[in-house]
Amino acid sequence: MKYKNKEYECSTAKLGERGQIVIPKAIREELGLKQGDNLILLGNKEEGIRIINANSLEELAEIVLKEKNN
Template structure:
């Protein structure tokens, strides 16, 4: 079975302190370095997601944009 291009799956073990190790291949592909801050999103029905680094800045840009959904000042 082949996987779609750009799609990956890994496993990670949760340690006693609740920490997980992101597999090296995933860190390399997504340019995750020691000390980076990751955004972790959770949905009780759909699970946990760790979006790419760009999503962090996009989320804050959207949350603090000057145009608040068409509201007039």
């Protein structure tokens, strides 16, 4: 299954035998993800899993620290 609108690219992925998930190419490209990127996984039973690019959090932290020091 694949779905795309202005805000979201949606696709399915199968969970591998060892728990690995392959993020579909279209989504990796849309989000600028590449091999070696660190990802943060957040999850709970009600909302499922969210995946955040750790690099995005590092960039946000740098902006916040710069603003705090000014």
